[in-house]
Amino acid sequence: MPGTPENKKGPDTPAARQELSRRDALRILGVGAAALGSAVAHGSEPAKASAAPGGTTLMDKVGEYFQDHYQRMTKEEIDAAIGRLERKYKTQLGVDVKVADTPPIPGVVFGYALNLNKCKGYRECVKACVAENNQGRDSQIQYIRVLEIDRDTASLEESDHYYDHEVPAPGKYYMPVQCLQCENPPCVAACPVKATWKEVDGIVVIDYNWCIGCRFCLAACPYWARHFNWTEPVIPKEEINPVTHYLSNRPRSRGVMEKCTFCLQRTRKGKMPACQEACPNGARVFGNLLDPESEIRYVLENKTVFRLKEELNTEPKFWYYVD
Amino acid sequence: MTLLIEFWMRCFKELLKGGGLYKLWLGGLASFVVIGLVAYTRQASQGLIVSGMSDQVSWGVYIANFTFLVGVAAAAVMVVIPAYIFHDTAAKSVVLLAEGVAVAACIMCLLFVVVDMGRPDRFWHLIPGIGRFNWPHSMLAWDVIVLNGYLVLNLFIPMYVLHNKYQGNEPDINKYFPFIVLAIFWAISIHTVTAFLFVSNPARPFWHTALLGPRFIASAFAAGPAVIILALQVIAAKTDFKVDKQIIRNLAIVTTVAMQINLFMLGAEIFTEFYAATSHSASAHYLFVGLNGRHALVPWIYSAITMELIGVTILMIHPLREQTRLMNLACIFAIVGIWIEKGMGLIIPGFVPTPLGEIVEYSPTMIEVLVSLGIWAIGFMVFTFLAKPAIAIEMGRLKSANAVPRPVTPAH
Numbered sequence: 042m043p044g045t046p047e048n049k050k051g052p053d054t055p056a057a058r059q060e061l062s063r064r065d066a067l068r069i070l071g072v073g074a075a076a077l078g079s080a081v082a083h084g085s086e087p088a089k090a091s092a093a094p095g096g097t098t099l100m101d102k103v104g105e106y107f108q109d110h111y112q113r114m115t116k117e118e119i120d121a122a123i124g125r126l127e128r129k130y131k132t133q134l135g136v137d138v139k140v141a142d143t144p145p146i147p148g149v150v151f152g153y154a155l156n157l158n159k160c161k162g163y164r165e166c167v168k169a170c171v172a173e174n175n176q177g178r179d180s181q182i183q184y185i186r187v188l189e190i191d192r193d194t195a196s197l198e199e200s201d202h203y204y205d206h207e208v209p210a211p212g213k214y215y216m217p218v219q220c221l222q223c224e225n226p227p228c229v230a231a232c233p234v235k236a237t238w239k240e241v242d243g244i245v246v247i248d249y250n251w252c253i254g255c256r257f258c259l260a261a262c263p264y265w266a267r268h269f270n271w272t273e274p275v276i277p278k279e280e281i282n283p284v285t286h287y288l289s290n291r292p293r294s295r296g297v298m299e300k301c302t303f304c305l306q307r308t309r310k311g312k313m314p315a316c317q318e319a320c321p322n323g324a325r326v327f328g329n330l331l332d333p334e335s336e337i338r339y340v341l342e343n344k345t346v347f348r349l350k351e352e353l354n355t356e357p358k359f360w361y362y363v364d
Numbered sequence: 365m366t367l368l369i370e371f372w373m374r375c376f377k378e379l380l381k382g383g384g385l386y387k388l389w390l391g392g393l394a395s396f397v398v399i400g401l402v403a404y405t406r407q408a409s410q411g412l413i414v415s416g417m418s419d420q421v422s423w424g425v426y427i428a429n430f431t432f433l434v435g436v437a438a439a440a441v442m443v444v445i446p447a448y449i450f451h452d453t454a455a456k457s458v459v460l461l462a463e464g465v466a467v468a469a470c471i472m473c474l475l476f477v478v479v480d481m482g483r484p485d486r487f488w489h490l491i492p493g494i495g496r497f498n499w500p501h502s503m504l505a506w507d508v509i510v511l512n513g514y515l516v517l518n519l520f521i522p523m524y525v526l527h528n529k530y531q532g533n534e535p536d537i538n539k540y541f542p543f544i545v546l547a548i549f550w551a552i553s554i555h556t557v558t559a560f561l562f563v564s565n566p567a568r569p570f571w572h573t574a575l576l577g578p579r580f581i582a583s584a585f586a587a588g589p590a591v592i593i594l595a596l597q598v599i600a601a602k603t604d605f606k607v608d609k610q611i612i613r614n615l616a617i618v619t620t621v622a623m624q625i626n627l628f629m630l631g632a633e634i635f636t637e638f639y640a641a642t643s644h645s646a647s648a649h650y651l652f653v654g655l656n657g658r659h660a661l662v663p664w665i666y667s668a669i670t671m672e673l674i675g676v677t678i679l680m681i682h683p684l685r686e687q688t689r690l691m692n693l694a695c696i697f698a699i700v701g702i703w704i705e706k707g708m709g710l711i712i713p714g715f716v717p718t719p720l721g722e723i724v725e726y727s728p729t730m731i732e733v734l735v736s737l738g739i740w741a742i743g744f745m746v747f748t749f750l751a752k753p754a755i756a757i758e759m760g761r762l763k764s765a766n767a768v769p770r771p772v773t774p775a776h
Contacts, residue, residue, distance in 0.1 A: 106485070110496045182419075186720060198643060198721035218720060227567060233504035234489040235496045251496070253489055254412075254482015256422045257504050263567035265720045269422060269482065272413035295411045296482030350719075353566050 101125045110235065111248040111287065122250070123287060130292060134276075138283045140291050143309040145242035151303050152243075152330035153314075154340045154360040155217060159324035162187055162208035162215030169319030170219075173304060174290040175282055177274025184268070184301035185219040185316060219316070220245065220266035220301035221349065221357030228258035228267060237298070242309070243330075243358055244302050246288040252297040259298065263350050264357075267300045303327070330358065367764070371530055375753035378762055382752075385602070390748065393741040400738010403731045404479060412482060414731045420724035421715040423480070425732050428707030429739070430476035432587070434558040435580060435706070437469035437514060439588015441551040442618050443611070448537075448544045454610035460522045460758070461599065462592050464750040466551075470515040472743040479735055503561045510554045517547040522750075526757050532767030555580050568714045570647035573636075579629045580706065585622035587702040589615040590695035595747070597692070605755045616691055619698055620679035627672060630705070650723070651713040658716075660725045665709045671701035 108114075108122050123140045130138040167185045176182040188200035192212050200216070209215065226245050229237050236251040237258055259267045273295040285291040286306035293299050304314035308327070317325040328337035340346065344362040351357075382390075407414050417424045443462035446455035478484050489495035490508055499505040521543055528535040559580040562571035593615050600607040637648035651661050675697035678684045685691050717723045728736075756762035 110489075113496070180413075188720065196643065196721070197719075198646060198717055200721050202720070202722050227565070230498075230501045231504065231564070233498050233502040233508065235498045236489070251486070251489055252483065253486045255477075255480070255504060256482070257502070257561075259419065259422045260714070261565050261567055263719045265419070265718050265722075268419050270411070271415075271417070271419075272411045298482075 098128075101128060105129075105250065108250050110251050112235075112238070119287070126287075126291060134281060134292065135278055136281045136283055138281065138285055138291065141284075141286045141306060143286060143306070145240050145244075146309060146311075148329075148331055150241075150243040150330045150358070151222065151308060152328065152337045152341075152358045152360070153222075153303065153317075154326040154337055154344075154346065154362055156324045156326070156344075157214060157216060157361050157363050159322040160187075160215045160217060160320075161322055162189055162204070162210075162213070163321060165319045165321055166217055166316035166325070169315040170301070172280065173282055173307075173315035174301075175274075175276055175285065175292050176299070177270065177272070177276065177293075178280070179275050180270060180272050182268045182270070182274070182299065184266070185217050186265070187215055187217045189213050189215055216361065217316075218264060218266070218349070219359070220303075221264055221355070221359035222303060224356035224358060225354060227261040227263065227353075227355060231257040231261035233257065240288070240305075242305070244305050245300070246302055246305070247298055247300060248288070249291070249293050249297045249299065254296040254298070256298070263353050263355060267298050269298055270295050367531075368527075370764070371527055374530075374762060378753040378756050379749055390745070393745045393748075396741035397738050397745070400735050400741065403734035403738065407479070407731055407735065412480075414729060416726050416729045416732060418724060418726070420718050420722055421712060421726035423711050423715070424726055425708070425728040425736055426476045426480040428703075428711045429736055430473050430480070431558060431580075431711065432703045432707045433469045433473045433476065433743075434511070434555055435584025435702075436588045436591050437466045437473065437511075437518075438551040438555040438581070438584045439592070440466035440518065441548050442585055442589050442615065443592060444544065444548060444551075446614065448541065449548075452611075452614075454608040454614065457606075457608050458592075458596055458611050460525065460754050461596065461751055463518045463522045464747050464754065465588075465592055465595060466518040467515060467750060468743045468747040470511055470518065471746050472739050473511055474515070475739045475742065476736075479739070503557065503564050506557045507554075507561055510550065510557050514547070514550050514554050517543060517550060521547065522754065526754055529757050530762065530767065531764050552581065555584050562710070562714065565714075567719050568647075569644035570651075570714045571710070573633070575629055575633060579626060579633075582622050582626040582629060583702045583706050586619050586626055587699050589618045589622070590698040593619070593695050594692065594699075597688075599751065599755070603755055604759060612691075616679060616685055616695075619695065620676065620685070623672060623676040623679065623698055626702070627676060630669075646717050647713040650716045651709060655717065656723055658723050658725055660727060661709065661712060664704050668701045668704035668709055671697040672705070675701060 104121065105125055108125075109118060111119070114122065119142055123142065126140050127138060130136055164185075164187050167183050167187060170176075170184050171178075171182075174184065176184070186202055188197065188202060189204040189208075189210065190196070190200045190213065192214055204210070204213075222239075222243055222245055224239075224243065226237075226239055229239055229245060233255060234251060234253055236253070237245060237247045239245050254269065256269055259269060270293055274293055276292070281292070282290060284306065286302075286309070289302040289304070289306045304312075304316075308314055313327055314325075317327045326336050326340050328335035330337060332338065340362055341360060344364050346360040346362040348357045348360055415424060415426075440462040443455050443459050446452035447459040448456075478487070481487075490497065490505075492499070492509075497505050497508075499509070521540055524540055525535045556577050559577040562568070563573065563576045566572045593612055596607045596612060599605050634648070634652070637645040638652075641649065646655060649655050650658065651665050653659070654662050675694040678690050678694035679698075685694070712726050716725070753762060
C-alpha cells in the first residue's frame with residue numbers, strides 16, 4: 042500500500058528493516074502457499090480428493106494464518122489470498138465462490154436515502170440482504186433491522202424490533218436501520234488493529250482475515266450496525282451467493298465482525314444494493330453523492346431529510362426523508 | 365550469566381518446597397485451572413456462542429473482571445508511593461509483595477482479554493511493528509501498551525531488587541528510582557485508559573461521562589488496597605515473614621477514604637441520571653430500578669451498594685476498624701461490592717438498552733464462570749509463585765553461596 046507511514050521510513054532504520062523482512066517473509070509464505078495450494082487444486086483428481094477432508098491444505102492454512110492486512114498486501118498477495126479463499130470455499134462449502142477485488146469507482150461516494158412514507162415494514166429488504174450477503178442462517182445475522190414505531194414519537198427506545206403481524210399496522214410507521222456508512226465512523230477509530238476502515242467511496246469495510254474479534258467496534262457503533270459471528274456461520278449450499286467481494290459478502294468465519302457494505306460487490310459494478318432492488322414500494326434511493334444529477338442528490342436538495350443521532354457528529358451517509 | 369541462571373533455578377526450587385497446606389493450596393488452584401481450561405476448550409471449539417453474550421450485550425463477565433483487575437493492578441501504587449516517595453519503612457517492607465499483586469492482576473487482565481477475543485489466534489495482529497496497531501486512535505491499542513508496560517515494570521523492578529539481595533548486595537536505589545516514578549504515573553494511566561475505553565463511546569451514554577475515570581481510580585484505590593490487606597494477613601499467618609501492622613492500618617485508611625470518595629461520586633451519578641432523567645438515563649434506570657419489566661441487575665447493584673455502605677461504615681469508625689475481623693469483613697465487602705459495581709454494574713448496563721432501544725438481558729453461562737474462576741486461580745498461583753521466593757530472599761533463607769552476609773531485616 043503506497044503512502045502508508047510504514048513504507049515511508051528510511052531504509053536503514055531497524056524498524057524499516059524489520060518491516061521489510063517481515064513483508065518478505067509473509068510474501069514468500071503467501072506465494073509458496075498459493076503455489077502449493079494451486080498445485081493441489083489443479084492437480085490430478087485423487088490429489089484434490091485427499092485435500093478435501095477437513096478443509097484446506099496445510100500450506101493454505103499457513104498462508105492464511107500469516108496473511109497480511111488487506112491494505113498492506115500487494116496485488117499478487119491479494120490474488121494469492123483470494124486463491125486460498127476460493128479453494129477453501131470449494132472444499133468446505135462445495136461451492137465455486139468467486140471472490141472479486143473490485144476497487145472503488147473514481148469520483149463516486151455512495152449515499153442512501155429512505156422514504157419513511159413509503160416504507161410499510163414488509164422486511165423484503167432484510168430477506169434480500171441475507172440472500173445476497175451470505176449471512177449465517179442459524180446465527181440469524183441481519184444487517185437491516187426494521188423498527189416499528191408509534192406515529193406520535195420518534196423514540197427508538199419505544200420501537201418494536203420483532204413485530205409479527207400484518208403490516209402496515211394502524212398508528213405505526215416503519216424505520217429500517219442498517220450501517221449508515223458514517224463519514225466519521227466511531228467503529229474505525231475503536232478498532233485496535235485497523236481491521237476496519239473507510240474506503241474512498243465512503244464504505245466502511247472489514248478485513249475478515251484481520252479482525253481479532255474484540256467487539257470494541259460493536260460497542261462504539263451508535264446504530265447497532267455491526268454484528269459478531271458468535272458461532273460458525275452455516276448457509277445451506279444451494280443458498281450461497283457465489284458472486285462475492287473480498288471486503289464484502291464472501292463467506293465469513295466464526296469469531297469476526299461483519300456489517301452492511303451497501304452491497305459493494307454490486308454497487309461498485311454499477312448495480313443497486315440488494316435491499317434497494319427488493320423494496321416493493323420504492324422507498325429506497327441509492328446513488329452517487331458526488332453526481333449533481335443523481336436521484337439521491339435530488340432527494341437531499343428537495344425533501345425534508347434527517348439523519349439518525351446527528352448530535353454524535355458521525356455524519357452518516359444515510360438519510361431518512363418524508364414527502 | 366550462569367549466576368542469573370542459578371538465581372532462577374534456586375527461585376524455582378523454592379516453589380517446590382512447602383508443607384501439606386501449601387501443596388493443598390497449589391493443588392486446589394491447579395484443579396480450578398484445569399476445569400477452566402476444559403471450559404475454555406469448549407469455548408474455543410464452539411465459539412463465543414457458549415457465552416451468555418449476544419450482539420445486544422456484547423461484553424460480559426470477562427470484561428467485567430478485566431475492568432476490576434486493572435484497578436487492583438493500579439492500586440499497588442498505594443504501597444509504592446509511601447515506600448519510595450515518603451520512605452515509610454512499613455510500606456517498604458511489603459512493597460515487593462504489593463508489586464507481586466500488581467503482576468498477578470495484570471496477567472489476569474491480559475488473560476481475560478484473550479478469552480474474550482473471537483480470534484485469539486490472531487494475537488500477532490496486535491504486536492506493534494509486525495501487526496497493524498491503531499495507535500493513537502484506538503483506546504484498546506493504548507490499553508495493550510499500558511497494561512504490558514505496567515506488567516514489565518512491576519516484574520523488573522522487584523526482580524532487580526531481589527536479585528541484588530540474593531547476591532548479598534544492597535540494591536542501588538538510584539538505578540531503579542526513575543522506574544519507580546514511571547511506574548507510579550503508569551499505574552494511574554492504566555486505569556484511566558481503561559476508563560477511557562468506555563468513556564470514548566458516545567454511542568453508550570451510560571459510560572460517556574467524565575466522572576468515570578475518577579470513579580475508576582477511586583474504586584481501584586478502595587478495592588486494591590483491600591486485596592493487599594487480605595494477602596498480607598495470609599502471608600503473615602502462613603509464613604515466617606513479618607508484616608508490620610502499621611502498613612495494614614495505613615492501607616485500611618486508604619481504602620476508607622477511597623470508598624468514601626467513590627460512594628460520593630456514585631451518588632453524584634445517581635442524582636444526574638435520575639433528577640432530570642433523559643433518554644440517556646435508560647441504562648441507569650435499567651440498573652437501579654429496571655426498565656420495561658426487565659431488572660436482572662437490580663439485586664446485584666443493591667447488594668453492591670449495601671456491601672459498600674456496611675464496609676465503609678466499619679472502616680470509618682476507628683474502634684470497629686481496629687478489630688481485625690471486622691476490618692477484614694469490610695475489606696471483603698469492599699472487594700465484592702466494587703467488583704459488582706464496576707464490573708457487572710458498569711459493563712452490562714452500558715449495553716442495555718442497545719443503541720436501537722432493544723432491551724436484552726445478560727447473565728454469564730457456566731462456561732464463562734468456570735473460565736473466569738480458572739483465570740482467578742492462575743492469578744492466585746502467579747502471586748504465590750512470586751511471593752514465595754521473594755519472601756525466602758527477604759528472610760535471607762535464599763541467597764547466593766558467595767553472598768556478602770547482611771543483617772536479616774525485611775526492610776531495604
